[in-house]
Amino acid sequence: MIYCVEDDGNIRELVVYTLNATGMNARGFGDGKSFMKALEEEMPELVLLDIMLPGEDGLHILKRLKESSKTKQIPVIMVTAKGNEYDKVIGLDTGADDYVSKPFGMMELVSRIKAVLRRTKQNQEAEEYVLGNIRMDLKCHEVFVDDRPLTLTYKEFELLRKLMKYRKTVLTRDRLLEEIWGYEFTGETRTVDVHIRTLRQKLGNAGDMIETVRGVGYRMGENYGE
């Protein structure tokens, strides 16, 4: 979820629309008050924060975000009007992760958001998953079973990643489709089954660790299967 705090309704709607169209989830806010309120319900992955806002300005909001330990690590991209460069400079000092200046292209915005998310994720997400005799190196995009490398296709890799990430919890086909294929996927849920099959096959004995939970979905863990 991405929050966009921007008083100009046109820009705000364009941004929210674009982000949603790109597969991200976005919500817009016209001022700091409504944004702060929403923050209590749901924590966004990233905040787009305009500097010029009615009431409390963006720099103050940024400062408050960075002061609270709850919201401290939410990445923030500052949005500034051109010509007002001085503001941006201060924004960078206050702990913003990046900035864009108006007028900005939607493409640029999207790639900046992706870049910031990538940078901040790196510090959060593990670089490696290990389960039984399976080892996944996420950075290098490699999978080993008993130290023998495996060649997985993109979907197989992502499927295994989710199963290993949420080990021991059952993942429904819908959940997997949503996380890997994205919201807009309209195909059959059976697609998942087919990929599970090839994945099991490629994993060999280790494939038994992928357990079918009938009527629900799939689950992975050392003690399952076999």
Add this chain to the structure above:
Amino acid sequence: MIYCVEDDGNIRELVVYTLNATGMNARGFGDGKSFMKALEEEMPELVLLDIMLPGEDGLHILKRLKESSKTKQIPVIMVTAKGNEYDKVIGLDTGADDYVSKPFGMMELVSRIKAVLRRTKQNQEAEEYVLGNIRMDLKCHEVFVDDRPLTLTYKEFELLRKLMKYRKTVLTRDRLLEEIWGYEFTGETRTVDVHIRTLRQKLGNAGDMIETVRGVGYRMGENYGE
């Protein structure tokens, strides 16, 4: 402490003022002589160096800075008046860490300074990358395969540099575009593929070390490919 060597008094004062206002410490110099004198008293963390200067020009000063072991590792950002001075700075093994061309915004300057400081502080980049029979001399901007020199274009060189720097990790096309082309680039991601092709071709046998990870991106390492 940041030193700014710039003959235009207006620009110099604006820069010094902005940097001081941003929490950095800055001093300005109108020519090379006074700058060199100040250098004996205090070593700056970074130098902003205009190319066009009365008396000794910026490139000569840069050369002298890089010749002395005392001042060798001070990062330098060159300030150029024209776009075509770019090559003088980057191409000719001058050792500048970055450059900005006039007219530049104060915000851009500040973020470049921060970027350079971040780079030089943290990952003091190697001067040379070696992988298999490929050797890249970053300073001299030269590439050798089995000690035979190779002529690479700018983009090819940067592409190879990233691949060798982040060896074994898969770099997505988006990531490469962002790191080499910059955020503003709005072109096709296929552009990367084309450069990968020419790079592989020029590398000959060694080109096999660039592996395609389908659905993800490219990766380089001794054990890949072949």
Add this chain to the structure above:
DNA sequence: TCTGTTTTTTACATATTTTTAACAAAGATA
């Protein structure tokens, strides 16, 4: 300006992956 070089775009062939669909097998339910 012109000229040669680099970079990007475009188009198409090819290889690979992904999805669909059909049927078999296994569980569940009555």
Add this chain to the structure above:
DNA sequence: TATCTTTGTTAAAAATATGTAAAAAACAGA
């Protein structure tokens, strides 16, 4: 047991990603 539902399996069809070549565009230098 008979029937219905869910999952496993397979193969073919569809979709997609990448390699490649060549044209077009952008760029740099004279």
